[in-house]
Amino acid sequence: MILSEEVPYETLVDERFMLAWIKNPTWWKRRTSMERGLTFISVVALIVTVSLAVALATVLYKNKYPGDDNLHTAEAYVSAKVPPASGNTYQHGHKESKDDICLTPGCIHTASKVLDSMDTSVDPCDDFYQFACGNFVKNTNIPDDKSSVTVFSTISDLLQEQLRTMIEEPIDPKEPKPFQLTKKMYKACMNKTAIEADGLKTINAIFKELGGWPALDGDQWKEAEFDWREAVYRFRKVGYSVDYFMDFSVGIDLKNSSRRIIDLDQAALGLRREFLIKGIEDKLVKAYYDYMVDIAVLFGAKRETAATELKESLTFEIALANISLPNEKRRNATALYNPMTISELQTKYNSIPWVKYINTLLAPDTEVGQDEVIIVSVPQYLKDFENLIAQTPKRVQANYLLWRAAASSVTYLTEELRNRQLQYSTIVTGKTERASRWKECIDISAGSLPIAAGALYVRKYFNEDARQSAKEMVADIRAEFKEIVKKVDWMDEKTRQSALEKADSMSTHIAYPDELLDNSKLEEFYQNLELEDGNYMRSILNLTLFGTEFSFRRLRQAVNKTDWITHGRPAIVNAFYSSIENSIQFPAGILQGVFFNNDRPKYMNYGAIGFVIGHEITHGFDDQGRQFDKDGNLVDWWAPETQQAFVKKAQCIIDQYGGYNVTEIGINLNGINTQGENIADNGGIKEAYLAYNRWVAEKNGGRPEPRLPGVPYGGRQLFWISAARVWCSKTRTETLRQLVITDEHSPDRYRVVGALANMEYFARDFRCPLGSHMNPKNKCKIW
Numbered sequence: 023m024i025l026s027e028e029v030p031y032e033t034l035v036d037e038r039f040m041l042a043w044i045k046n047p048t049w050w051k052r053r054t055s056m057e058r059g060l061t062f063i064s065v066v067a068l069i070v071t072v073s074l075a076v077a078l079a080t081v082l083y084k085n086k087y088p089g090d091d092n093l094h095t096a097e098a099y100v101s102a103k104v105p106p107a108s109g110n111t112y113q114h115g116h117k118e119s120k121d122d123i124c125l126t127p128g129c130i131h132t133a134s135k136v137l138d139s140m141d142t143s144v145d146p147c148d149d150f151y152q153f154a155c156g157n158f159v160k161n162t163n164i165p166d167d168k169s170s171v172t173v174f175s176t177i178s179d180l181l182q183e184q185l186r187t188m189i190e191e192p193i194d195p196k197e198p199k200p201f202q203l204t205k206k207m208y209k210a211c212m213n214k215t216a217i218e219a220d221g222l223k224t225i226n227a228i229f230k231e232l233g234g235w236p237a238l239d240g241d242q243w244k245e246a247e248f249d250w251r252e253a254v255y256r257f258r259k260v261g262y263s264v265d266y267f268m269d270f271s272v273g274i275d276l277k278n279s280s281r282r283i284i285d286l287d288q289a290a291l292g293l294r295r296e297f298l299i300k301g302i303e304d305k306l307v308k309a310y311y312d313y314m315v316d317i318a319v320l321f322g323a324k325r326e327t328a329a330t331e332l333k334e335s336l337t338f339e340i341a342l343a344n345i346s347l348p349n350e351k352r353r354n355a356t357a358l359y360n361p362m363t364i365s366e367l368q369t370k371y372n373s374i375p376w377v378k379y380i381n382t383l384l385a386p387d388t389e390v391g392q393d394e395v396i397i398v399s400v401p402q403y404l405k406d407f408e409n410l411i412a413q414t415p416k417r418v419q420a421n422y423l424l425w426r427a428a429a430s431s432v433t434y435l436t437e438e439l440r441n442r443q444l445q446y447s448t449i450v451t452g453k454t455e456r457a458s459r460w461k462e463c464i465d466i467s468a469g470s471l472p473i474a475a476g477a478l479y480v481r482k483y484f485n486e487d488a489r490q491s492a493k494e495m496v497a498d499i500r501a502e503f504k505e506i507v508k509k510v511d512w513m514d515e516k517t518r519q520s521a522l523e524k525a526d527s528m529s530t531h532i533a534y535p536d537e538l539l540d541n542s543k544l545e546e547f548y549q550n551l552e553l554e555d556g557n558y559m560r561s562i563l564n565l566t567l568f569g570t571e572f573s574f575r576r577l578r579q580a581v582n583k584t585d586w587i588t589h590g591r592p593a594i595v596n597a598f599y600s601s602i603e604n605s606i607q608f609p610a611g612i613l614q615g616v617f618f619n620n621d622r623p624k625y626m627n628y629g630a631i632g633f634v635i636g637h638e639i640t641h642g643f644d645d646q647g648r649q650f651d652k653d654g655n656l657v658d659w660w661a662p663e664t665q666q667a668f669v670k671k672a673q674c675i676i677d678q679y680g681g682y683n684v685t686e687i688g689i690n691l692n693g694i695n696t697q698g699e700n701i702a703d704n705g706g707i708k709e710a711y712l713a714y715n716r717w718v719a720e721k722n723g724g725r726p727e728p729r730l731p732g733v734p735y736g737g738r739q740l741f742w743i744s745a746a747r748v749w750c751s752k753t754r755t756e757t758l759r760q761l762v763i764t765d766e767h768s769p770d771r772y773r774v775v776g777a778l779a780n781m782e783y784f785a786r787d788f789r790c791p792l793g794s795h796m797n798p799k800n801k802c803k804i805w
Contacts, residue, residue, distance in 0.1 A: 122728050122729060123728055123729055123730075123731050124622070124623055124727070124728035124729065124730060124731065125731060126621050126622070127621060128619050128620070128621025128622040129621070129622050129623070129728075129730055129731060130731055132619070132622045132626055132730060133730035133731050133732055133733045135616070135747075136730065136733055136740070136743060136744075136747065137732065137733060138157060138158070138161075139154065139155055139156075139157055139158040139747055139750055140153065140154055140155075140156065140157055140743070141153060141155075141156025141157050141160070143156075144156055146788045146790070146796065147785075147788055147789075147790035147791065147794040147795065147796045147797060148794065148795050148796065149775065149795060149796075150742070150746060150774060150775060150778055150784075150788075150796050151746060151749070151770075151771045151774040151775050153746075154742075154743050154746035154747055154750070154774070155746060155747065155749070155750035155751075155774075158747075158750040158751075158752070159750070159751075159752050162752045164453075164752055164753075164754060165455075166453060166454045166455035167453055167454075167455040167456055167457040167458070168453055168457075169451040169452055169453045169753065169754050169756070169757040170751055170752060170753035170754060170757055171751065171752050172749075172750070172751035172752075172753075172770070173615070173616045173617075173747065173748055173749070173750055173751070174595050174596075176615065176616075177595045177611065177612070177614060177615040177616070177617075178594075178595045178611075180614075180615070181479070181593060181594075181595065181611055182461055182464050182465070184479060184482070184483050185464050185468050185475060185478070185479060185593060186460060186464050188478045188479075188482060189204055189205055189208045189464060189467060189468070189475070189478070190205075190208070190460075191205070192205075193205045193206065193209075198541045198544055198545055199544075199545055199548055199549075200471065200473070200474035200477070200544045200545065200547070200548045201474060201477075201478060203471055203474060203548060203551060203553060204467050204468070204471045204474045204475055204478070205467075206553050206555075206561075207466065207467040207470055207471065207553060207561060207565075208463050208464065208466075208467040210553070210555075210556075210557075210558045210561055211434075211459075211462070211463035211466050211467060211558060212459060212460065212463050213558070214437070214459070216556055216558070217434075217435070217436065217558055218436055218437065220557070220558075220559075221436055222321065222322070222435070222436070224557060224559045224560060225321075225428075225431055225435060225559060226321075226322075228260060228427075228431075228559070228563075229424060229427070229428075231256065231259075231260055232253065232256050232257060232260060232262070232423070232424060232427060233247070233248060233252075233253055233256060233420065233424075234420070234424070235318075235321070235323075235420070235421065235424035235425075235428070236331060236417045236420050236421050236424070237318045237323045237327060237328050237331045237332060237421050237424075237425075238318065238321055238322050238323045238424075240324075240327065243417070243420070245416050245417055248416045248417075248419070248420050249416075250267065250411060250416075250419050250420075250423070251374065251375070251379060253419075253420065253423055254266075254267065254379075254383075255382045255383075257423070257427070258382065258383050258570070260563060260567075261562075261563030261564065261565075261566045261567040261570070262426075262427050262430065262563070262566070263290065263426070263430070263566075264383055264570075265289060265290040266289060266290065266422070266423055266426045267289055267342075267407065267411070268286055268287065268288065268289055268403070268404070268407060269285075269286065269287035269288060269289060269290055269399075270284070270285075270286060270380075270383055271284070271285050271287070271573070272284055272285070272573055272574050272576060272577045273285050273602075274581055274602045274654075275397075276355060276359050276397075276602065276650075276655070276656040277359065277655055277656045277657070278655065279581065279583070279602050279603075279653060279654040279655050280580070280581050281580075281581060282576055282577050282578075282579065282581060283395065283396065283397055283577075284380065284390070284394070284396040284397070284577065285396065285397045285399060286396060286397070286398050286399065286404065287358075287399040287400060287403075288342075288345075288346040288347060288399070288400050288403040289342050289346065289407075291339060291342060291343055291346070292310070292339060292425070292426055292429055293306070293307065293310045293339075294760075294763075294764045295343045295346050295348065295349075296348075296763050296764050297310075297763070298339060298340050298343035298344075299340070299343050299344055301340065302333075302336065302337075302340075305449075306449070306450065307336075307340075309446060309449040309450070310336070310446070311332070311333065311336050312446075313442065313443075313445075313446040314328075314332045314335070314336065314425055314429075315328045315329050315332050316442050317425075317428055317429065317432065317439065317442060317443075318332060318425070318428070320438060320439055320442060321428060331417070331418075331421050332421060332425060334415075334417075334418045334421065335418055335421040335422040335425055337418075338410075338414055338418050338419070338422050339422060341410055341414075342407075342410070345402075345403055345406035345407065345410065346400075346403060347400045347402075347403065349695050349766075350692075350694045350695060353645060353646055353694070353697075353698070354649075355646065355649045355650075355656050356649065356656060356658075358397075358399040358400070359397060359399075359656060360397060360398045360399065360401055361395050361396070361397055361398075362395070362396065362398060363392065363393055363394065363395055363396075364376045364377055364380065364390060364391070364392050364393070364394050364396065365392040365393065367396065367398070368392075370401075370404075370405075371404050371405065371408055373408050373411075373412065374408075377390065377391065377392065380394075380396075383574065384574050384577065387571070387574065387575045388574065388575065388577050388578060431559065433466075434558055434559050434562050435559065440456070444456055448756075449756070450756060450757075450760065451754060451756055451757045451760070452754030452755060452756035452757055453754065466562075468593060470562070470565045471548075471565075472590075472591040472593065472594075473538070473544065473547060473548075473587065473590045473591065474544060474548065475593050476534060476538060476590060476591050476592040476593040476609075476610075477538040477539070477544055477590075479592060479593040479610065479611075480533070480534045480538055480539075480592050480593075480610050481538075481539065484533060484534070484592070484610045484613075485613075485614070485620075487620050488533065488610075488613040488614065488618055488620065489532050489533045489613070491618070491620055491627070492532045492533070492608055492613055492618070492631065492635075493530070493532055495627070495628065495631065495632055495635055495713070496530050496532070496606070496608075496635055496639075498713040498716065498717060499632060499635050499636050499639060499709045499710055499713045500525060500528070500639055501713070501716075502636075502709045502710075502712040502713045502716065503525055503636070503639050503640070503705070503709045503805070504522055504525050504526075505712070506705075506708070506709065506712075506805050507521045507522055507525065507805070508522070510805070512664065512667035512668070512671070513664050513667075514661045514663065514664050516661060517659065517660050517661045517664045520651070520652070520659045521643065523652050524604065524642060524643075524651060524652035525639070525642070526652075527604055527652035527653070528604050528605065528606060528639065528642055528652075529583070529584065529603065529604065529605040529606075530605070530606055530607075530608075531584075531589040531605060531606070531607040531608070532607075532608050532613075533592060533608070533609065533610040533613060534589075534590065534592035534609070534610050535586035535589055535590050536586075537586040537590065538586070538590055538592070543586070547587060550568065550571075551564065551565070551568045552564060553565075583603040583605065583654070589607055591609060592609045592610035592611060593609070593610070593611050594609050594611045594612075595609075595611045595612050596609065596611070596612060597609070597612055597634050597635075597637070597638050598638065599638040599639075599641035599642060599647065599702075600654075601641075601642065601646065601647045601649070601650040601654060602650065602654045603654050604642060604650065604651075604652055604653065604654045606635070606638040606639060606641075606642075607638075608631075608634070608635065608638075612631070612634065613631065616630055616744075616747055616748060617630045617631040617634065617748065618630065618631040622730075623727040623728060623729075623730070623737060623740075624714060624717055624718075624722075624727060625714055625727060625737040625738065625740050625741040625744065626740060626741075626744045627744075628710050628711070628713060628714035628717070628741060628744075629710065629714075629740070629741040629742065629743070629744025629745040629747075629748075630744045630745065630747070630748050632710035632713060632714065633706055633707050633710045633745045633748060634706070634748070635706070635710065636705060636706030636707060636708070636709035636710040636713075637702045637703055637705075637706030637707075638702070638706070639705075639706065639709065640701060640702040640704075640705030640706050640709070640805060641698065641702045643701075643705070643805060644697070644698040644699075644701040644702050644705075645668075645672050645697050645698050645701065646698050647698070648660070648668065668804065671802070671803070671804045672697055672701065672804065674802035674803075675693070675697050675700050675701055675704065675802050675804065676693035676694055676697050677693060678693070678700075678776060678780075678802050679691050679693045679696055679697070679700050679768055679772060679776055680692065680693025680694070681693075682768075682772050682776065684758065684762050684769060684772075686755055686758055687755060687758055687759045687762060689759070689762050689763070691762060691768055691769075691772060692762070692763075695765075695766055696765075696766055696767060696768045698766065699766055699767045699768065699773075700768060700773075700776060700777070701804055701805075703768075703773050703776070703777040704776075704777045704780055704802070704803070704804065704805070705804065705805035707745055707777050707778070707781065708781060708783070708805065709805075710741075710745070711738075711741060711781070711783055714738075714741055715738075718737075736787075738783075738787045739787050739788060741787075742778065742784055742787065742788070745774075745778075746774045746778070749770035749771070749773050749774050750770070751770040753769070753770075775795075775796065778796060779795070779796050779797070779798055779801070780801045780802050780803060782801070784796065784797075785797035
């Protein structure tokens with residue numbers, strides 16, 4: 023017989039067996055009758071025994087690993103003390119077929135990435151972050167020019183490359199002005215030869231316009247000619263920040279979100295308050311001081327002079343930090359809402375000519391009078407600032423202001439200055455090299471002209487399918503949040519109804535506004551912006567002036583909460599909730615990669631971008647978002663007893679996360695500052711999970727989706743794995759310390775273990791014994 027692909031293997035085996043049987047008598051034919059009888063009985067007994075064992079194993083296996091069987095109540099699982107799931111947990115209740123495995127390119131790619139990230143030697147009930155991300159952490163090397171590698175940074179790197187292909191194209195005189203400006207800014211940044219040739223010429227001329235830097239000018243600096251208010255006016259005119267003594271901004275009125283209002287707040291500092299208040303003995307503050315001195319010396323100051331004068335400047339900045347309100351006390355929006363007329367402001371803080379001060383900053387487009395109402399966020403700060411500035415020598419004030427101007431300029435100047443900046447950055451973040459020049463210049467050009475760069479991006483790269491899918495997921499997840507609100511037992515009915523109305527009123531902005539495809543709209547927005555050919559530093563200041571004047575000009579303009587300009591920055595990997603708009607926003611940049619892909623099962627998308635969507639929705643009902651009503655107004659719509667119940671539940675979250683010790687740096691998380699993000703994480707992942715289950719039940723006929731090839735986990739387990747993968751990251755110790763001390767987000771590991779440890783659904787799906795690390799007896803739950 024000739025073997026061929028047309029002959030089934032089973033047929034071949036049968037024919038060979040028959041030939042052998044004819045040639046030789048079988049073993050059975052050679053046995054006696056008694057031997058045959060005993061053999062038959064033995065075989066039957068063996069078959070029965072094996073069958074019973076298989077049946078028992080099957081029952082135990084299915085009970086041990088519920089996988090994707092129909093949902094049972096969470097309580098039935100979380101109390102069971104059984105080992106966690108491992109191995110192939112994909113159980114359908116029927117024999118698995120090839121249709122149970124997704125073999126699309128998207129599924130194959132996703133499966134590979136999932137397996138690459140996981141460390142399956144770790145018990146998922148002990149440390150789910152390590153289980154889902156262990157190999158990512160183990161195998162990821164942080165490049166010298168990065169402080170961390172995250173899922174977000176990976177997508178941002180791709181986005182950078184995409185923007186580069188467009189922004190590096192030659193400038194076409196016929197293309198829209200915004201695109202020309204973006205390319206022009208990039209080219210100016212890339213022209214290191216011109217930057218080095220200019221050296222300190224332009225920046226020194228700018229310093230003279232600002233009134234001079236005493237540490238550089240020495241005895242030539244005229245103290246009698248200095249007034250800190252006049253110095254702020256000069257900073258405004260040139261294009262530098264006006265927020266170094268006190269923050270000045272035009273924003274939306276928190277209690278009447280249909281109009282804009284002026285806001286005065288505490289100063290924006292050069293180093294975070296949390297570090298400055300520790301004094302110069304602190305390692306980071308000492309590094310900041312050394313950096314100040316060295317930059318002044320590179321600008322031309324004598325080292326001894328710089329060391330003395332900038333130490334006095336630093337002492338002044340530390341004093342500003344000490345009179346500033348800590349973040350823990352800034353979470354109550356009502357406490358920061360202190361309206362008063364300029365006339366009242368003048369009476370209370372009379373050392374500042376407020377009408378002149380405000381009108382000079384608003385010029386040339388807007389003027390105010392004595393009856394203008396403004397918001398003073400921290401009245402005590404203004405009182406303390408008046409006392410501090412009165413006691414501070416003018417030379418110290420000027421050195422502080424010019425140091426801040428110099429620090430904000432270094433990035434755009436010579437390599438000598440930038441190298442010293444890198445040394446300081448190494449101490450702060452741990453990264454030892456700068457990013458490639460093209461990456462830096464893409465970030466600067468796209469970051470300075472985000473609407474123009476975003477328009478370029480979405481026209482060429484955005485997949486429109488993602489927009490519709492995201493809309494459907496938002497609707498599904500919002501519906502689940504509303505179901506949760508209807509069922510929580512700690513809300514009174516009136517507050518519950520208001521919460522449901524707020525959820526219904528929450529507007530959604532997905533991908534990008536259609537105006538980004540309209541060249542005339544872009545041209546109109548950028549019509550007043552001009553860049554100086556051949557002068558990078560001046561071009562940067564022109565951009566900051568453009569942004570400042572656009573913001574201040576809006577004081578008298580009506581508020582449009584769906585304004586395309588406000589939501590027109592799609593080329594970023596992030597998502598947002600606005601309490602003042604009661605809106606959620608998901609830019610085009612995040613609707614890709616690990617977050618979203620139409621060519622893979624829904625459990626991966628609901629676990630990733632669904633988690634993000636739920637997170638942003640829940641922000642409307644966290645400790646800060648809940649202070650605003652459905653129209654975005656700061657209104658107390660909570661019944662007292664319901665508010666007390668919320669605060670008590672929020673305290674559970676505060677205590678839980680505040681109890682996590684980051685072993686790498688020996689510091690506990692700040693449960694107060696991170697509570698809003700933690701509440702959003704806990705609510706968001708729950709909403710996404712319930713929305714996915716409803717999708718399976720109602721839109722997929724109750725049948726689980728196909729599993730990923732080679733991945734031995736069911737859809738609901740992969741939902742949790744997908745959610746965890748969003749936060750797979752590796753971070754330098756120096757940066758981690760910064761994040762723990764200052765950031766409102768918990769480090770990535772704790773975003774995963776903290777939220778999932780509170781989820782009974784997670785404990786059920788992975789069969790985690792009650793009392794295990796990922797299934798503690800005491801759980802925190804608000805939504």
